[in-house]
Amino acid sequence: MKKMLYILSITLLFGLNYNAFARDQIKIVGSSTVYPFATVVAERFGKSSGFKTPVIESTGSGGGLKLFCAGLGTEHPDITNASRRIKTKEVQKCSKNGVDDITEIKVGFDGIALANAKSGPTLKLSLKELYLALARVVPADKEGNTVKPNPYKMWNEINPDLPAAPIVVIGPPPTSGTRDAFNELAIEKGCKKFPGRKALKKENKKLYKAECRGIREDGPYVEAGENDNLIIEKLVADPGAIGVFGYSFLDQNRDKVKPSEIDGVLPKFEDISSGKYPVSRSLFFYVKNAHAAVIPGIKEYVREFTAEKAIGSDGYLISKGLIPLPNDERMKFAKDGKKLAKFNPKELIKK
């Protein structure tokens, strides 16, 4: 028994030492929205390339970038997925820790769907109505020059054509990239429809962001965690509730839930791709270029992810619910990925 323990502890020490020096497996962290796509790529890559299958952790976009930017070295991840673009603050944090040579790859689009149970009514919403239903503060006058706390409890208080049902929207928590995108693409766009609010953007950007992106916390918006399947289950149990989640989940659960029209457009493949559907965002991943020389397979993984057979209009990720990039854009990112082009943070400021 004593001898066995001795041997075990020695092998353990050797095992640890070995790993501290080398890692032959790509480590990926990041967005839970990109996760289902990245896992498919990783699995195919592992099967076909002869490299080890990359390990992918779903940490949310923000959490992933935090880990990614923590430094260089094998204990830090090589790639992070994001369902939004990297922020200037994160770029700064990255370069402070020595991670200043990164490559940005856009892989496609994802629509954010609003859907409810099959047994419930089909809803036709506008961005403005969505904003009025979910914002923390709503305009107190017609122009939107002053605000008041959100008083609406029923859909038909906002628009008499909507059903006389309480507002219940189940969606992701603030750590989620989906939530960031929803706030920015749905709520803020609805907010901008009021001239007074739009004018505020120039006067006081901070206040504008807080008021036009802030979601109410008095009950009607229910945070459901990063688990989109859970949202679908809750929708089935409560036909009056509306859920907020990625298009791929809608696609997989067509027999349980149905989408709502936003500004007259249903979340359909073609309409998200063309930009006609208003609530859609881009999906990215970021590569740590300093690791590409050390960890085997990074370049090949990037090539697999940007290949036409993966994200081209006929690719295998498309049948998983990813909305493809226009062809020339995909070619551009495939080229960036091939030479691991350094990301220029100035691109972020331009906008």
Added chain:
Amino acid sequence: MSNTKIIRESLKKRHLAESRFKAYGILGIISATLFLMAILSTIYIEGKSAFKSTYIKINIFYDPSIIDPEGTRDIEEIKFANYRKIIKNSLKNYFPEVIGREELKNLISFISSSEEENLMKAVLENNELIGSDKIVWLKASSTIDVINKNPEMKNLPESNRLISDQELVWFNKLVLSGDVKFGLNKDFFLKADSTEPEQAGILGSILGSFFTLLITLILSFPVAVAAGVFLEELAPKNKFTDFIEININNLAAVPSIIFGLLGLAIFLNLMHLPRSAPVVGGMVLALMTLPTIIIATRVSLKAVPPSIREAAIGLGATKFQAVIHHVLPLAVPGIATGTIIGMSRALGESAPLLLIGMVAFIVDIPGSFVDSATVLPVQIYLWKSTAARGFVELTAAGVIVLLTFLILMNALAIFVRNKFEKKW
């Protein structure tokens, strides 16, 4: 009124209160049992179908012009041949009416992509196959499997179904000619995670759990027993040891996520140990299990009658000898029971492992303590949060496997206690 009368009159009331109390107890037990039954039966009903999967009978022609066009029987050549095309050609023969490119693509999606690899392996094993015909049962893809397991889905309108009308026609043709059957889902027991539900298995996470628990046991058991023996038998009773004792008892009640935070801060950020590795998971869970085993050790040492110690010391043994030779062996059954229960708690634990990166998509089956791995409860969580429909039954099946292990471990604990424990 005399005292006896008061007592006699209140008697009925007191008896009533007693029977009411009894009824509450029975009600409690009944409702607890009902809840347990409801949980177990839903998991069983949902999960039992994951142990079987759909297979489709196909006559495969091992076309030499595809597998080995040069006729050299070169292994590399055979490995990289397009086996998808072989399956496609065989399906084409079965459904001669399907010609369009798009239609063929839908048709071939009936068969799980893992079968391409299996065909390749079959050819590698037996070169004689090349050029021959063979009837084989190929695993169906998850969508087909879901339809086959839930026949009521066939009646849904096309938009609500997972497959199109045309695919349903093909599928019905296969069913009518008896070319669809259920078979054991071997992949579930032999593989690790996958993005395709029909190829996902539990073995990777079972091994991950195994490595993690082994580390937990190696680290926590000796330390905890030593600490327990010292505190109970050898340590002087003073304020300092009291303080330690209180702290150990408190530690046993600390939420497990705290140990995860500790592991993240010390093992990962300070000591730079690898993320997602069972060795770190084991270290974190060892910290969590330590107080449980210490307390179990002390309780079972306390249960050994003092006469044993006194007899040993009376015969000239030192205090240390009395403990090691006489008291500790008698306490072993109790310590073992406590350890097994601590281990089964560690097996079901997921929260602290989330923080050290053991929640990840891992396809390769772990082979050592430092390979990236997940554990059983985390695998269940991962499957639960995946979109594809086939994962619903896998989630429940994962729960069944986890519960089986837990029941086995707890049964072992009860067995050890009943078999070896001495009554004084």
